[in-house]
Amino acid sequence: MAKDFFKIEKNDTNTKARAGVITTDHSEIPTPIFMPVGTQGTVKAIYPRTLEEMDTRIILGNTYHLYLRPGTDIINKFGGLHKFMNWKGSILTDSGGYQVFSLKDLRKLSEEGAHFASYLDGSKHMFSPEKVVEIQRLLGSDVVMVLDECTEYPCEKKDAIKSMQLSEKWAIRSRKAFLEDSEPLYGFRQFQFGIGQGSMFADLRREYAQKLVDIGFDAYAIGGLSVGEPAELMYDMIEVTNEVLPLDKPRYLMGVGTPENILEAIERGIDMFDCVMPTRNARNGQLFTSYGKINIRNAKYKYSQELIDPMIDSYASQNFTLGYLRHLMLSDEIMGLMLASEHNIAFYLWLVRTAREKILSGEFSSWKREFLFRYNNPE
């Protein structure tokens, strides 16, 4: 008998935070968890071996990008995305809903689905909810996301309602396609998450979350946040949504965020996160460290023989100096991207791992306050 998909180990006494375990056929995932983003079948500039060394349990892939290149036929012939990219842990694939949003100049929406032109060669494609389920079945991801529409910010309420209604129709069709026409292809289970929308309107957020719960998914994500709104507004939307979502299912806040965003969301009951920030910003010279956010290209690190971050347990963090990493980044050396990316992911994993430990030991609130004070006020 397979283990429960999600089990809560401890609820925080002072806050809505919780510590739990998600179990897929590829890995046990302690929550809260951060999932590094590997859009095109690679977490950019980091070996899978390095991710394993850092105890990464789950990464993201992207339906839209992998469908356009290399294409599902190729990944299917390799036996699925895990084998294709040699990743032994779990994989969650985003549906392409975010690309429909971020590449909006290239697409048109209808009730049937999203019609779009490939950014690679201009070829025409259509993503229906059913097709997106099928693509993720061919990819073989452990967690399949529904196709949704991510609204822009700011957004008029009538547009938010219209968008929500479209996402709802898509969610119903997605669930049906997943349950009725989507037997797993590679011998392990797949789970499907619904995605809450409703822009920045609390009543819409509640209403739509309830509709998703009524449809019934393995877990629920919160989408359409961190799209330019003030952080406080995002926190409010997380709170009202989590009031409706069932306590015994994981909650996934999509695309978030900064270390501070993540701790605030954990406090409000979020279990899963993904974000390009640690990897993208690493490649652009920004490091997240236990002593604050720094830009490694700054002249003040020219002579620094300090280690990147001795507090963080990774090869990159504990074996190379700031001055050396600065040199690599300014010289456009590939190892600079690798070390910076590895460190940032190690930091994000350390952050959620420590949050979990503190929830288990009952010290989450005080630790969070102290950490953020230190992080935001570097000596």
Added chain:
RNA sequence: UCCCAAGUAGCUCAGUUGGUUAGAGCAUCUGACUGUUAAUCAGAGGGCCGGGGGUUCAAGUCCCUCCUUGGGAG
């Protein structure tokens, strides 16, 4: 010694028949990045236009002279 070419930002170079506040790329410095079209993008600082003299309402641009560098001749 003579002939030719070239001297403009730290570097490599644009700069129209003389006409706004002399530009670019790179470098330097700083910032941004939130379900990745991103090893990307944005901003800033930086000039006795080789020196001097002249022509002109006006010179990086035309003339003279000197200096420096490169090439060629002897």
